[in-house]
Amino acid sequence: MNSFTSENYLKAIYKLVEHGNDAVSTNAIAQKMSTKAASVTDMLKKLADKKLINYQKYQGVSLTPKGEKAALTVIRKHRLWEMFLMEKLDFKWDEVHDVAEQLEHIDSEKLISQIDKFLNYPKFDPHGDPIPDMNGKIQQQKSKAISKYKKNDIVKITGVVDHSASFLQYLDKSGLALGNEIKIKDVVEFDRSLHIVINKRSTLFISNDVAKNILAITK
Amino acid sequence: MNSFTSENYLKAIYKLVEHGNDAVSTNAIAQKMSTKAASVTDMLKKLADKKLINYQKYQGVSLTPKGEKAALTVIRKHRLWEMFLMEKLDFKWDEVHDVAEQLEHIDSEKLISQIDKFLNYPKFDPHGDPIPDMNGKIQQQKSKAISKYKKNDIVKITGVVDHSASFLQYLDKSGLALGNEIKIKDVVEFDRSLHIVINKRSTLFISNDVAKNILAITK
DNA sequence: TAATTAATTTAGATTAGTCTAAAAATATTT
DNA sequence: AAATATTTTTAGACTAATCTAAATTAATTA
Known part of the structure; x- marks a missing residue:
């Protein structure tokens, strides 16, 4: 299992890669994670050891298939929880993010598949972002x-x-x-x-x- | 905010005090937490610094009102989540504990009050244990x-x-x-x-x- | 292309939580 | 009450994640 922190790094890298950038810079990650470049370098070494990212000193990083799968799982959980909070617990769309940041790290396959079912398998979250399915597949909108x-x-x-x-x-x-x-x-x-x-x-x-x-x- | 670990120590101490013992021993806590006595001593010092427990070397510990409130909040969250998992997500009563152990540490007052409402303010969890209310009040059964x-x-x-x-x-x-x-x-x-x-x-x-x-x- | 600037990495510390082994305090037995 | 056993604490070390400051590499500019 990856730690909460590792999961957050993977998610950050995924989002940076998603929005254009091919190889992501240490500084970009540091900014997204609100941390220091030196801390990022330390973590990148650990993630590379676990074969979650492709990393060569000074050359930026990208996710391996294994790392991408892990990132997508976290994103899936985050977005399903956001949906749950709005649909079932009357949260407003500006209130869901912080709680979902915590819930996304809960480790239980059954829990997330049951939440998915409970919500009737939504394809998009309350902000319009696509919810990856169990296999990490995303249904893109052409908006x-x-x-x-x-x-x-x-x-x-x-x-x-x-x-x-x-x-x-x-x-x-x-x-x-x-x-x-x-x-x-x-x-x-x-x-x-x-x-x-x-x-x-x-x-x-x-x-x-x-x-x-x-x-x-x-x- | 207390860390996950601190919360687990407080919960363990609460349960040991609840079942008889007046002042709880270091060893009893170590056993309940599946850890070593030395680790417990270290943590007890930190919890005492934060005024969460009454602790004197070699004399065992008890919870301060502040510590008891914190423990009851964790227990409330644990039991409400267990209820939610069984009632809404079709978990069986032997499956809820491990997931609730994780969910009990999610930090959001609104989340837990909404879950409480969603479940229609249950007084007992799926194992028959009382669910403390917002103020830590427990409705005891005379069973x-x-x-x-x-x-x-x-x-x-x-x-x-x-x-x-x-x-x-x-x-x-x-x-x-x-x-x-x-x-x-x-x-x-x-x-x-x-x-x-x-x-x-x-x-x-x-x-x-x-x-x-x-x-x-x-x- | 040499000099300067910016980005990245290393070195060395810090904190929370844990551990083993040894020392100190308390409890139990004889 | 002295001897022994048990419990608890301390000392010192380890890991994960973080930081600052210094060193190194890469990129930019003159």
Whole structure:
């Protein structure tokens, strides 16, 4: 079994690789983990010893198949727990992350498969992120940031990029939620801000910064 | 916040105090924790520094009010999680303990109060043990081991003393469960073994060893 | 390409929790 | 009450994870 700490490193590396980067730098990991580069180097050696990552001094790291499987298992657990907290225990979407960070390390195959069943095998979590299945398979959405759509496009919100509580609270307050239908009523040339219509009812102005953090697909 | 390890020590001390002993010995704790006396001494010093236990060298330990509160919080979480696993996720009563040992350390007040609500505020867990409320208050049952009842007594099973998987599996296989009505049909003088009737239907012979581990109240 | 800057690794310490072996205190026996 | 046995504590060491400061390697710039 991997320690909580190892699991967190693997998850961080997975997410850094996922978002572009081919080989991940020590500094990038240190930043994501809120720790120091020296600590990361120490841990990388241990993970390499366990064949969880490919690591050569100064050359950055990537996950081995074994490491990726481990990372995906943690991510699966995290996202299922988030779903459980929202669906069954009335947590709000900005409240689930911290608790799921703890629950994701609970070691019980039966527990997670039963939670999965209890939730009726969801494919996406409350933030629109895909939930890997038992084998680590992910069902990808072909959504993109609403900042990339153009005037008069009608789209459905499928997820967010920024998962911070403050961003999620802002969306709540603005009446934006997963599954909402959005029409791009106008795009301001100058700053790329948007005027949108939510569910054919209310209208809202959002900055380009916000638009870049909301994911959607064409209906 | 107390560490997982500290929480486990506090829980162990609570249980040893609960079952008789006034001041708990280092060795007793070591045995319960499956560790060495030297390790226990080290930890006792730390717990005493944090005012969680009363500790004087060579004199044994007891919990301070603060330590007892902490222990009861862990026990509350453990028992609520056991209940959740059985009621909602179809775990059997011999499967819940190990997972609950992990879940009891998750740190989130909202999580545990929501689980409590979700289960409709149960007062006893799947083994018949009382679940402390938010303030650490426990609703005691006045039950005793069925080995202490006499011929023709009719009682209801309310709990077990031994919580091991093997004992619980034996009870399952014998058709004994919490809430069952039991009639003491006969007591064998020689070895104090019992002949009982379960729910007015089947009969069963049980040894005194087993009888001492089944708790019940008169109907 | 040499010099400078930035990133990474090493060296050496620290903390929490654990251990073994030895010393000290307490309990039990005779 | 002295001798013996048991329990508990101390001393010193180990591991995992972390840190700071110094050294090394790689990348950038002049």
